[in-house]
Amino acid sequence: EAYTHLHMKRNEFQLAIDRLQQAIAITKKKDRKAYQTFLLAQLYDVTGQSQKSVRRFGDVVKMNPDYEMKFYAQINQALAFDSRSDSEEIRTKLNKMLRDEKYLEFRDQIYYALAEIEFAERKNQAGIQMLLRSAEASINNDRQKGKSFLRLADIYFDQRNYTKASAFFDSTIAYLPQDYPKYEVINATKESLRE
Numbered sequence: 001e002a003y004t005h006l007h008m009k010r011n012e013f014q015l016a017i018d019r020l021q022q023a024i025a026i027t028k029k030k031d032r033k034a035y036q037t038f039l040l041a042q043l044y045d046v047t048g049q050s051q052k053s054v055r056r057f058g059d060v061v062k063m064n065p066d067y068e069m070k071f072y073a074q075i076n077q078a079l080a081f082d083s084r085s086d087s088e089e090i091r092t093k094l095n096k097m098l099r100d101e102k103y104l105e106f107r108d109q110i111y112y113a114l115a116e117i118e119f120a121e122r123k124n125q126a127g128i129q130m131l132l133r134s135a136e137a138s139i140n141n142d143r144q145k146g147k148s149f150l151r152l153a154d155i156y157f158d159q160r161n162y163t164k165a166s167a168f169f170d171s172t173i174a175y176l177p178q179d180y181p182k183y184e185v186i187n188a189t190k191e192s193l194r195e
Contacts, residue, residue, distance in 0.1 A: 001036070013047045034065040038073060045080045053080040054090075061093075071097070071106055078113035087117050108138035112148055128155065135171075146175030150186065157189070166193035 001023050007016035020040050027033045041056030057077035061070055074097065078090050094110050094117075097103045103110065115130035131148045138145035153168035169190035176183060 004039070008043075013043055017043050017047070030063060031065065034060055034063040034069060037063065038065075038069060038076075041073070041076065041080070045076070050080050053077075067102060071103060075106075075109055075113045079116050087121060091117055105140065108134045108141055108144045108148070111137055112144065112151075115148075115151070124155070128152065131155075142175045143177065143180070146172050146177075146180070149175060153189075157193075162193055166190070169193060 001020075003019040004016045004023060007013070007019060017040065020036060020043065024033060024036045024040065027036060037056055038060045041053045041060065044050070044053035044056060054077050057073045057080065060073035061077070064070070065073070074090075074093050078094055091114065094114050097110050098107060111130050111134035115127045115134060118124070118127035118130055131152050134148040135145050135152075138148065149168050149171040153165050153172055156162075156165035156168060169186065173187055173190055176186070180186075
């Protein structure tokens with residue numbers, strides 16, 4: 001694990017993956033193995049190996065970790081989704097989570113993940129509806145609400161619907177903290193659209 005973290009700090013992701021696979025092979029404790037597998041799935045996602053990432057996040061879920069790790073494994077599995085993966089299985093899991101009371105506070109993130117699946121399958125209207133639901137469900141998570149608004153703003157900007165894009169950029173700035181990555185660019189885009 002120490003070598004894995006060293007390689008990650010150096011942005012040597014393939015070496016980190018190799019070392020982490022070695023660590024997983026010899027780890028006995030179930031909760032530690034779940035953590036390592038989660039990290040491996042994230043590394044696969046960072047290196048653009050989405051199918052492997054989706055599979056590893058699925059492995060984490062099968063290890064039956066605590067509910068928070070299970071939740072984030074399923075969300076990340078959906079966010080790592082690409083058109084070559086099984087969208088119905090992931091969609092079914094996420095919809096089941098929407099009905100589960102223990103995930104009530106995470107519904108905004110679940111809708112966001114469902115939106116990303118829709119966009120990956122080029123179902124833009126369904127994706128937009130999921131993003132709107134995400135923003136609506138986001139009560140105590142301003143960062144997620146801002147992220148959902150930002151995704152909508154970018155979509156409408158790409159479609160050259162600058163009126164809607166401007167409104168969503170305004171909402172984005174209202175909810176995202178100033179330390180959010182590229183906040184200055186987002187704010188500058190909002191100002192230029194206002195003009």
